[in-house]
Amino acid sequence: MLASKERTDTKRLPMMPIRDVVIFPHMMTPFVVGRESSVRALEEANATGKQIFLATQHDASIDEPRPDEIFTVGTVANIVQSLKQPDGNIKVLVEGVERGKVISVSDEDGFFRAVVKTSAFRIEGGPQLDALVSRVTTQFEQYVKLSQNLNYETMVAAIRPDDPGKLADTVGANLQLTIEEKQELLEIFDPIDRLTRVAEMLDIEIEKLQVDRTIQGRVKRQMERAQKEYYLNEKIKAIQKELGRGEKSEYDELKKKIETAGMPKDAFEKAMSELRRLENMPPMSAESTVSRNYLDWLLAVPWKKASKEIRDLNFAKDILESDHYGLDKIKERILEFLAVRRLVEKPKGSILCFVGPPGVGKTSLGMSIAKATGREFVRLSLGGVRDEAEIRGHRRTYIGALPGQLIQMMKKAGTKNPVIMLDEIDKMSMDFRGDPSAALLEVLDPAQNTSFQDHYLDVEYDLSNVLFIATANVLHTIPGPLQDRMEVIRLSGYTELEKLEIAKRFLVPKQLEGNGLKTDQIEFEDSGLLALINGYTREAGVRNLEREVGNVFRKVARSLVMSMPMDTPAEEEKPVKKSKSKKKAEIVDIASKEAVPAEARPEFKKATVTAENVHEFLGPEKYRDTVTERKNEIGSTTGLAWTEVGGSILTTEVSILEGRGKLTTTGKLGDVMQESAQAAMSYVRSRAHQLGLPRDFYRHIDIHVHVPEGAIPKDGPSAGITLATSISSALAKIPVRGDVAMTGEITLRGKVLPIGGLKEKLLAAHRFGITEAILPKDNEKDLVDIPDIVKKNMKLHFVAHMDEVLKLALESEPVGIPPHTIEYSAKPVEDIRH
Known part of the structure; x- marks a missing residue:
């Protein structure tokens, strides 16, 4: 088997580059010529023997290829037919003659001319x-x-x-x-x-x-099976239509919704399985309703729709400043939180917990965060929730089963990345139905909430894109594991000047609009607002302040309406029909007249609320007796206390009675506070000589410690130095200064230990007009959190020992005196020595 060259020829022919086709010898091939260079080459070939050299270009997208962009081997072809078309192109039919290889190419008159070498072979x-x-x-x-x-x-x-x-x-x-x-x-x-x-x-x-062919055979068999199923389904539709059960287009719509919902694989398979079950059920059966409701819930929950998150810190800062006054550290922390979310491409869901007294703006801060980030906002109130099913939902086996509140909130939000406010998370409780706080452990853990499973949906749902914000008044009622999953941010309360600014910027305009008044009808002076803040409200937040402002506006609204003419029936579109009854006619006649003559109506004047006339709107001041008006008294000390609604002051009274050394505590004191009273008594006994008391003074007296407001339970160790000061004052008969308040835990040796809630306590002292405060030395580091106005208006003493407290709190320093000068009405008891 051998092929050898028989001859080699060289020809000089017009050359035409062609696209997306290779022309072989002995083949008849039609194609269309449109390029100007190709048309000229074709015309030259028609004029010189009807032979042309056709070679394929490397890249078909190039309109005018260079010689090096064309393959060097092509085909010498005869032009069999060429026909010019109306659009200017030429349709050509060529017949390949033989192969040729380009030796050289020249550009002549706008087309290529090539020197081509051809070869003929002889085959044995x-x-x-x-x-x-x-x-x-x-x-x-x-x-x-x-x-x-x-x-x-x-x-x-x-x-x-x-x-x-x-x-x-x-x-x-x-x-x-x-x-x-x-x-x-x-x-x-x-x-x-x-x-x-x-x-x-x-x-x-x-x-x-x-x-x-093998694959096509399989596909054909599958198509035949699908066509068979389609035929049978159509037949079922026709039968059900004849039975009056409605068309099945409803199931087609459900199927389409399931396919476009963006569910994960397991949820999609679950939904399709439930849909197939639904199709085979009688439409009027109870189980059909359960399945349909389940599918509706699966489709109602957002699987892929998400809000486009705004990560502009300047925009967020403007939103926070416009919605809230003060809270600088809180705003700074929120901006830091948003800054991290901007730097991390796919941040994990974070859980913030705002802890503080009522009315300081915890819920509204959550709304502002949602507005600043461009997310949907939904609020879930957990106060009083004691059933685990409220969080996780009920199984579908129960009648009237529903998903848990979290899934319902996701449906309400409509997006998979909303801001969910878990309000009053500290008010949850538990009973025989389970512990809802334990169910929240999975929800509020970024490492676990990617696969949260609601009992009703029974498929995993991703909550990692949700921004959870919890609010609470206190932390000690929240279980430790749940606290560990949240970042706690404390809101302590507002100072007097902050309340003034909040009232001017937010509360007054809001109440103005809510009560239908205008700025030319009422005006609040700063002095009036300050008088209202100090005399009618005494709280950490501003909720009661807003309520009192609303009371003023309502009284002004009443005066305005009393001065306006009454609407008459004559102004209505339908006239009042005349009655045949004389009594009814009189009523209509009276109704058609103004109830009060114009000259008898009171004249309305613009109301200006000042410090002097605020009592005309709200009556006598509620908090007139302030601490600054108190006198120095023996055995009466002002302490600082922390409560769920913010800081407060607590007066401690001590009386010395005849007895045999009994210590009585009243005022609904808790175990820890009673122990503090005993520790204070032990300290006083150890300092009997410095206080000018006989060593056995306690054998002849009873000491009664009372904390007023007995209906309110009180507990905690921070009243230790207050109790010791009151007992020392009562025994030494030295008055305690009324303008000084104190807080601190005491040990048996008189050391003063640090306490919590310092900011709330000092804000309360500032609200009550206290000018000096005695605080533990170890709490001096907490001054960084105290507002400047409080530090400026109050003199703060930091002490390490109870002896320092007595020097600062008592009107005069105790001086030790001989025991025989102390008189008791009780008869001395013989000293028993061990």
């Missing part, structure tokens, strides 16, 4: 060639049978087994090959090598077609 036959030709012929017939794009009779008639070169070109031209593979065949000049390469390509293409 033999058994190997015959076997190769037979193999290719058989393979091609098999290929044509498998291919659906070729006509079997036409292709079998076109092949010429007697000419191996032409056979290779015919087969190669009709194979479904890429442009590069066809160009590879075209560049093989030796007919035997070309035929061998075609045989290899046929093997690969036949294998591909066999795989395709």
Whole structure:
């Protein structure tokens, strides 16, 4: 099997680059010519023998290729026909003659002219060639049978087994090959090598077609099964329509909604399974209603819809400043939180917990965060919740089962990344139905809430994109593990000047609008607001302040309405019908007249609320007796206390009675406070000589410690120095200064230990007009959290020992005196020595 060159010719022909096609010799190929250079080359070929050289360009997207962007091997072709079309293009039919290789290319008159070398081969036959030709012929017939794009009779008639070169070109031209593979065949000049390469390509293409036919067979069987199911479903629809059960288009809509809801794989499979069950149920059955409600809830929960989060810190800062006055450290912490979310591409959901007394703006801060971040805001009140199912939902086996409140809030928000306010998280409790705070452990853990499972939905739901914000008045009622999952931010309360600014900026405009008044009808002076703040409210927040401001506006609104003329029936569209009854006629006649003559109506004047006239609107002051008006008294000390609604003052009274050393405590004191009283008594006994008391003074007296407001439970160790001061004052008969308040825990040796809630206590002292405060030395570091106005208006003493407290709190320093000068009404008891 051998092929040898018989001759080599060189021709100079017009050259036309062609796109996305390789033209083989002996093939008739039509194509359209549109490029100006190609049209000129075609015209030149028609004028000079109708022969043209066609070569494929490397990149079909190039309009005007350079010679180096065209393959060097192409086909010399005869132009059989050329027809100019109305759009200016030319439709050409060419017949390939022989291969040619470009030797040189020149650009003449706007088209390429190439010098092409062609070669003719002489083939010597033999058994190997015959076997190769037979193999290719058989393979091609098999290929044509498998291919659906070729006509079997036409292709079998076109092949010429007697000419191996032409056979290779015919087969190669009709194979479904890429442009590069066809160009590879075209560049093989030796007919035997070309035929061998075609045989290899046929093997690969036949294998591909066999795989395709196998896959198509499977697809066809699946399609037949799907068509059968479709036919049966359509028949079921028709039967149910005849039965009056409605069309099944409802299920198609449900299926479409499930497919477009964006559910994760397990939820999607669960929904589709439930839909198939629903289709097979009678529509009027109770189970059908349960399944339909379940599917509605699955579709109502947002799976992929999310709010586009705003991460502009300047915008967030403006929102916080416009919505809240003061709270500088809180705002700073919120901005830091938002800054981190901007730097982290996919931040985990965070849980903030605002702790503080009522009315300081915890809930409104959450609303401002939602506004600043562009998220939806929903509020879930947990006060009084004592059923775990409120968080996790009920199983569908229960009648009237519903998802938990969290899933309901997600449905209400409509997005998967809202701000959810867990309000009053400290007010939850537990009973035999479970502990809801334990159910919240998973919800508020960023490492676990990616797969929160509601009992009703029974599929995992991702809560990691939710920004949870909890609010509480106290922390000690929140379980420790739940506290550990939240970042606690404390809101202590407002100073007098902060309340004034809040009233001017927010409360007065809000009440002005809410009561239908205008700025030219009422005016609040600063002195009036201060008088209202000090005389009618005494709280950490501003809720009562807003209420009292509203009371003033309502009284002004009443005066305004009393001065206005009454509306008459004559102004109505429908006139009042005259009644035949004389009594009714009189009523109509009276109604048609003004109830009060114009001259008798009071004249309305613009109301100006000042410190002098605020009592005309609100009556006598509620908190007239302030601490500053108190006198120095023996055995009476002002202490500072922390409560759930903020700081407060607490007066401690001590009386000395005849007795035998009994210590009595009243005022609903807790165990810790009673122990503080005993520790204070032990300290006083150890300091009997310094206080001028006999060593056995306690044997002849009873000491009664009382803390007023007995209906309110009181507990905690921070009243230790207050109790010791009152007992020392009562025994030494030295008055305690009325303008001094104190707080601190006491030990048996008189050391003063630090306490908590310092900021709340000092704010309360400032509200009550206290000018001096005695505080533990170890609490001096907490001054950084105290507002400047409090530190400026109050003199703060930091002490480490009870002896220092007595020097500061008592009107005069105790001086030790001989025991015999102390008189008791009780008879002395004999000293018992051990």
